[in-house]
Amino acid sequence: MNTFRESGAQFTELARSPRLWAFLIATYWVSFATYYLLWKAYKHVSGLRADALMSHDVRLKPEQFAILVRDIPPIPAGQTRQKQVDSYFESIYPKTFYRSMVVTDNKVVNKLWKELEGYKKKLAHAEAAYAQSKRAGKPEGARPTNRIGFLGLIGNKVDSIEYYTKKIKEVTPKLESERKVTLREKQQNAALVFFKSRVIAASAAQSLHSQMVDKWTVTNAPEPRQVIWTNLKIKFYQRQVRQYVVYVIVALTIVFFMIPIGFISALTTLENLKKYLPFLESIVNLDAIKTVLEAYLPQLALIIFLALLPKFLHFLSKAEGIPSESHVVRASSGKYFYFIVLDVFIGVSVGGTLFSTLKTIEKDPNSIVSLLGNSLPLNATFFLTYVALRFFVGYGLELSRIVPLIIFHLKKKYLCKTEAEVKEAWLPGDLKYGTRAPGDMLIFTIVLCYSVMAPIIIPFGIVYFGLGWLILRNQALNVYVPSYESYGRMWPHLHTRILAALILHQVTMFGYFGVKKFYYAPFLITLIILSLIFGFVCHKKFYRFFCDTPLEVALHDSKEIPNNNMEVIFKSYIPPSLSSEKIDGVPV
């Protein structure tokens, strides 16, 4: 871009370009509006987090009284793990330490418990079916049967009620003894430590405990229902190494998914379809089908393609050794965002003209900015229809919940016999932040980047997010059941990525101005720097509050907790497979 070396004559001519001036001013407006909203939103979410951290009233929140300790050093000779942990924390917090729970390897006991629960459910199902058959006319009823071989498809037929009752009687003592073995012998190098005071727990979670930084590492305890027990034992350096390995895998995946997406978007134009698959020509030429194909074919390919990723990313994030489910969701949604922006947005934008411009990039890698500025206008229609598809089909399905409804009625009619089974079939699950947030971020990025050059996308964006506000608010409040509470920790993560989308928008505009040889393009550099400063200030001002619990907040409304409640808090962390009235969850 030799824009700045233009002669004076050209300069005055260019400076008069009213369209580009309007673009420049629009970019400024968009940016400042985004700053304002982001700032307000951060403040608002901060307040919500503080409320959630302060509130004592809704129910006792056990995670506020506990810390998670990992990387406990080997047990000294002549001690047990339990004693080691207790004496360590009792000496540091002589007055406020309540008790500790050493994490155990629950693999076997979990398996037995699941088996038992399965038998119990099947027994209830069989009994309900038997009762139903009695009501249905036959007074003696039809005793249900099942096959005991592979998947209930082969093997001998047996009476279900008798069989499952026998099985339950068999498994129960096994589970009992396995519980004892687990609690006594399968203790691992991690523990949950409980304190009588919220303030001390909040302060303990933030303090360095051991001189060896890689021993006795502490963090806030995750909520009981979102602890990932199997990850707790992973050691300090292993976590670091795992993290980097996962990053490398994700980076490789991002780089090598560029190729298929480029192919998809280059292949799925009607012209290409006709050229490469000539036998389709007669169908494709029908006007109705042609219109539908032209509009929705590439987008459908894209949506299906994107649906495959989240599971893989969730698996990778879990493998990093993160101790809580909400953190895993956060991490995987972050990775998904990079995928979406790098592969879908940039990949499709540039990929539409990829084959023709590949050589240009190879020769001059710096041309990528101007390339984006050049190719973005060409793909406006594609993304317009993508956004439209998302809110017509996506929100339509979301609001009507037609698929879950059909599935529920089918299940109710043919599968469910007991009350519990009907309830389970009805269960709507949670909001699925992990995939929803990056999807919305993609729409946000698209709308932002096209807003100035193809303003027709703005109403689409407004409709998408406006409807989204109405519909998802309703769904979140009235339909879905949150499966954990992360105290607003998702927000800083979204904030950063919204800001990244804004900066991408500014860079794209800069590239576009460069392509158009607009003399005043450098004004946008100021804006990019401003965005970075804004991000920095927000990070400094708010971020730490989202990582740690401030003592002043933990102090709020805190009274002496009676020992009785402390026991409730302690017990809420006992995994269901280990909890039983007899054993009482107390490691011996």
Add this chain to the structure above:
Amino acid sequence: MNTFRESGAQFTELARSPRLWAFLIATYWVSFATYYLLWKAYKHVSGLRADALMSHDVRLKPEQFAILVRDIPPIPAGQTRQKQVDSYFESIYPKTFYRSMVVTDNKVVNKLWKELEGYKKKLAHAEAAYAQSKRAGKPEGARPTNRIGFLGLIGNKVDSIEYYTKKIKEVTPKLESERKVTLREKQQNAALVFFKSRVIAASAAQSLHSQMVDKWTVTNAPEPRQVIWTNLKIKFYQRQVRQYVVYVIVALTIVFFMIPIGFISALTTLENLKKYLPFLESIVNLDAIKTVLEAYLPQLALIIFLALLPKFLHFLSKAEGIPSESHVVRASSGKYFYFIVLDVFIGVSVGGTLFSTLKTIEKDPNSIVSLLGNSLPLNATFFLTYVALRFFVGYGLELSRIVPLIIFHLKKKYLCKTEAEVKEAWLPGDLKYGTRAPGDMLIFTIVLCYSVMAPIIIPFGIVYFGLGWLILRNQALNVYVPSYESYGRMWPHLHTRILAALILHQVTMFGYFGVKKFYYAPFLITLIILSLIFGFVCHKKFYRFFCDTPLEVALHDSKEIPNNNMEVIFKSYIPPSLSSEKIDGVPV
């Protein structure tokens, strides 16, 4: 570097180069030896830090019982600052909070106190002189006099003893009243908070206290003698802004000092001297002078030049708003290191041939690595003599302390009259880490980078650091008086920079191999990556221990502190200008 596109024939020929193979292996050896030593040293210093943090015995260390609180929000209506701070911390730490000390603006009171101390000293001096004159024969003595005008040079002559006695009587009540005003009205937005327990103090210094991250920020309290009181009031965002402004100034200074250093090293060769200053030719051609000039002229210029910087950098670091002297020294020595490596080492290395290669760099900025590889061998002699000069002259002066000795004897003979004055003249000061460490780091960098190509520098390096170990150990233990204790926090800082020097060495070797078209140069890339990993592991394993006090260490050997001792701890933080038996240091 098209090294990897060489033909097979060339490859086998090059692979046989025994000299370069030896260089490669030597680089590996140097690197591994450095890793080993750095690791050992980090462990050793960690142990020393732990000992220092644990020890109760030598004396009560007040900083272990205190935290520094900054950015206290505005005083609520109807409260005092003191009450605000007390009630805030008393509610969070009901049992362990001892009391707090609000920082005041001591500018006026400090000035008065200095005035008073000056008069007291002068009075003692005058009395001693009078007594001496009595002993010297005249029984009635000669009453000393002084002029009361500018610097004691003009104005009326008065009797010193009477004059200073009068002045002391005048200033004392002023100081008393100013003390009261300061304590009551000049309270600022910072405070020192004292706890009865070391563990709680250590934990409090690491915890977030306020929901607003930029309010009630806490850190470890610095030692009383190294608190920079005037910096404590600087606000959160102002500190951030100041820091970045200082970084920019330092970066600009580094960039624009390249030019004078380049000139110095290009001008101060004998040939240039003769060419540009032809009238010197007759002197320069004398053999004795020629030798001396050739060897030491450029180095002397360099040493004088470098002596000007530290004060400036210290000033800049202080302006960042850092609360403790040792941290300022650390920050300024870090800046000095960048100066030294970028300007002296790289500047001189490349600058010796700067005028001829300037155009090459401008055309191809990537050539800087191979340029370094090319030009380093040419400057070996320069740095060899630089190292020699440093240990001959530097250590000679250091060990003999001939300059301080002369100054002391001159002072003793002509200026000092009282015992206190003699003591002050004898005071050796502290080790001056801020300039000494970067200087040694420069030698280390030089020796490391030249070690392989010009192994003659190795004995010089060994002598420098060997003598340094002997001499500075003696000086540190027996001569200098440390003016503060930083609990080993200088080490991680040095560690990082030693590692940076090692990586510079590896990069230089890589450049040198590139210049020599050595086919196996990529082996060094592995080594560079290894160095980065080593640095990362060290940082993860040790660094946090040097920032925070682990609770397990703070717990060690801690007993209940009697209130009596707590009062001693509290009092040790009262600045001398505010401490008096009457006022008792208690803000009303």
